[in-house]
Amino acid sequence: MQFKDKLSKINLIIIHHVPxxxxxxxxxxxxxxxxxxxxxxxxxxxxxxxxSLISLSSCEKKENEVPDNLEKFGILGNWRLQALTxxxxxxxxxxxxxxxxxxxxxxxxxKGDFRRVGSGYETIGQFxxxxxxxILFSYNSKQRLxxxxxxxxxxxFDYFDEGVEYIEDWSKVE
Numbered sequence: 807m808q809f810k811d812k813l814s815k816i817n818l819i820i821i822h823h824v825p826x827x828x829x830x831x832x833x834x835x836x837x838x839x840x841x842x843x844x845x846x847x848x849x850x851x852x853x854x855x856x857x858s859l860i861s862l863s864s865c866e867k868k869e870n871e872v873p874d875n876l877e878k879f880g881i882l883g884n885w886r887l888q889a890l891t892x893x894x895x896x897x898x899x900x901x902x903x904x905x906x907x908x909x910x911x912x913x914x915x916x917k918g919d920f921r922r923v924g925s926g927y928e929t930i931g932q933f934x935x936x937x938x939x940x941i942l943f944s945y946n947s948k949q950r951l952x953x954x955x956x957x958x959x960x961x962x963f964d965y966f967d968e969g970v971e972y973i974e975d976w977s978k979v980e
Contacts, residue, residue, distance in 0.1 A: 874909040875916050879935055880956045882907050882918070884979040891973040905976060907933065920945075 876882055887903035889896050903924035910917045916935040920943065921928070931945025941963075943950045952965040959978035964971070 874913040874918075876907070876909055876918050876935065879916075879938075881935070881941075881954075881961065882909065885961055885976040886979050887924075887974060888977050889975040891971075891975075893971050904979070 874882075883906070885905040885907075887901040887905070890899075890901065891897075901924075903922065905923075906921045908919045908921075910919060910932070918933055919931070920933050921930050923929075929945050931943060933944070934942045936942055936951075939953055939955065941952050941954050943952065950965065950967075952963045954964075955962045959980075961976040961978070963974040963976070966972070
């Protein structure tokens with residue numbers, strides 16, 4: 807039996823036996839209201855505690871994550887080709903080539919994966935940074951060693967292919 811039903815039974819008993827019924831009825835109503843307010847406050851407090859616990863437990867701790875060795879070079883991420891220089895002559899073409907570097911499976915090495923996409927081609931392979939200034943690309947059973955420099959979100963590759971010097975200037979895409 808609910809509290810409200812009990813209160814109604816008490817009211818019926820009081821109506822027949824108590825001469826000052828209005829005062830008793832007001833007192834019971836006030837008690838009932840106070841109990842309801844306390845229950846509401848308790849429920850709100852419990853809901854806030856549960857929400858707080860959920861939000862605190864869902865926070866990720868970045869402190870425990872160990873960064874990949876490749877992060878120190880600043881090469882990870884997406885790049886867009888800005889200019890291509892062949893034997894000292896820079897083309898004036900607007901390039902749409904993109905290059906994406908991602909980490910590999912082992913965070914302790916200096917190897918990762920790359921994907922280069924341009925007009926009519928896509929090259930997917932692996933790369934390894936040999937020193938602070940050389941990078942080895944492996945793709946389609948080929949290996950190419952490039953010199954590279956990174957500064958202020960700009961990446962430059964220079965390399966020779968069949969006696970021709972190439973310089974590629976890339977900018978970081980945010």
